[in-house]
Amino acid sequence: MIEPGATIGILGGGQLGRMLALAAARLGLKSHIYTPEADSPAIQVAAGHTLAKYEDLAALSAFAATVAVVTYEFENVPAPSAAFLSARGLVYPDARALGVSQDRLTEKTFMAELGLATAPFCAVDDAGGLARAVAQIGRPAILKTRRLGYDGKGQASVREGSDLASVFRSLGGPCILEGMVNFEREISVIAARGRNGDFAAYDVGENEHVQHILSRTMVPARLSPPIAAAAIGIARTIADALDYVGVIAVELFVARDAANQPVLIVNEIAPRVHNSGHWTLDGALTSQFEQHIRAICGWPLGSTTRHGRVEMRNLIGQDIDLWPEFLAQSGACVHLYGKGEARPGRKMGHVTWIVPPRQGPPGQDG
């Protein structure tokens, strides 16, 4: 077990690394940020940092020597670097979780082998493979690069009349074709699994995306209790199968089956803290960031009790200009990430609103 005063190593210096470092500090831990970018928001709140490429083995080795455990804020840590660090100490979540989530084909295959419903999918290695996949899955469908896609990057639609050769050329490399899911809503489960196998999930959130980027999360999601429990059960199945340690995010679609009953379809997993869990900073007893730190340190998981109904809104790009308005709104919890330039699509901050539960009769509360 790691002791307070120890240093957590974090790969990645963005807002997730920053909020992990802030959570570590609450618990008496130091953070060391490893990032190739000097202007990283996480560096501003960490006791130490290394500026180097993720492939720089000498820098990784020195980094590993100064930290008690290594974690990361993004799933695209190069596999050889993760293996190198694993050979030198604790890395959570481990290489298997990274491997599954880095490749959409591996991820979907893993889900299917667990008996979980996914969108229909098919590997695509060349333009001819795309034609065969479209024949199998039909149109419309989405072609995605197997690796390095996020926030809608590395994706192309296959519609009626799309020229398959040019669609494939627009992405190139190994891809996966996924059938469209006619979903009612998008939800996500933010959960944590400890080193001892303990599991704790937050209430399920409902997500709205705009141009493939998360825009809003509302908690709880509009789900019947059995469906909400099933979503959390899916997250636990995945976490247990991976012998996972840390916070995991599982994104799902809620669709209807032929009998018009709701069904849950796994979209993707993220082996890390997740944007749709940012509400936990203000809306839950333990934030997802603290929960992740507790898990990777081998500490008990914290309570996921929620303070009320919650809405989280992302501040993307120029949304950040609204900061004075949000600060002036009573009850709005404002988070700004300390980033310089507000480029389009860049996550600059978020705002959380909490509606407390209705009070009981007067005099019952303090």
Place this chain on the structure above:
Amino acid sequence: MIEPGATIGILGGGQLGRMLALAAARLGLKSHIYTPEADSPAIQVAAGHTLAKYEDLAALSAFAATVAVVTYEFENVPAPSAAFLSARGLVYPDARALGVSQDRLTEKTFMAELGLATAPFCAVDDAGGLARAVAQIGRPAILKTRRLGYDGKGQASVREGSDLASVFRSLGGPCILEGMVNFEREISVIAARGRNGDFAAYDVGENEHVQHILSRTMVPARLSPPIAAAAIGIARTIADALDYVGVIAVELFVARDAANQPVLIVNEIAPRVHNSGHWTLDGALTSQFEQHIRAICGWPLGSTTRHGRVEMRNLIGQDIDLWPEFLAQSGACVHLYGKGEARPGRKMGHVTWIVPPRQGPPGQDG
């Protein structure tokens, strides 16, 4: 108005400076810690720091040049240093607030001039003065140094039979003799005043001290609503009279008058965030630390809405060894300050428990 991305200068590198820096980071601000001690907890979470004495004018000048506003975590900032910084930029709370709170005689006189009840008091400059003061106030009483006392330091009891000359010698220097207050309970008001005069108070907390050090705070305090409102009114009177900017803590005694009615007696003020407000980190929409940052930046004050009944317990000295037990307690919010040695009386962390309000009928909440 200060913009996100700016740097807040904080005098003092202890746990209060650390929690101020963490709150500033949430709001997209950087922190620069000025402290004479290299092993300061606040440095671990700040973008920059200066290691220098508070009297080092060259270092203060360089510090002032890099920050948008200066604040402090302790009221014993040397007055000439505060004046020096004020001449170079914004310092909140200002020199007047510091001056009043640095000297117990000035502080008590200020309260009395505002018409607020205090313990009976009398200036004591020498052993003869102590004899005259005791004749006026009676025994038992407490002799305190006018300056630099905290957590019970710089105090001596005057009981029946006490030798006044030796009591005075044990402290020396300018003192104040205070009559004992036969109080029912100790409470504190944590409030904030903005640059524009806006005022926001948290619900009143009830404090328990052990050996002159805060041990527990419970919120709300056991007070009738009019008395709680009166306590907050006293805090506002003080803050307005000082044209105060930032978070202020006002410690009061609840006693009984001759007619057995509750009366409020001001004990002391702290021109800063305060240990008895630490519960706001987990138990309120806006923490006292964020509230202070908002105030000194000229930003709107945040909501002080409380999430439920709250208890905060300090981890003093060896209490820190209990950290694994508190971490394992579901619902305990654990804060550790990143300090090395657990010396007796040293504040090492705190734990907060929140009891949510009773729920309304099922289906009313989400």
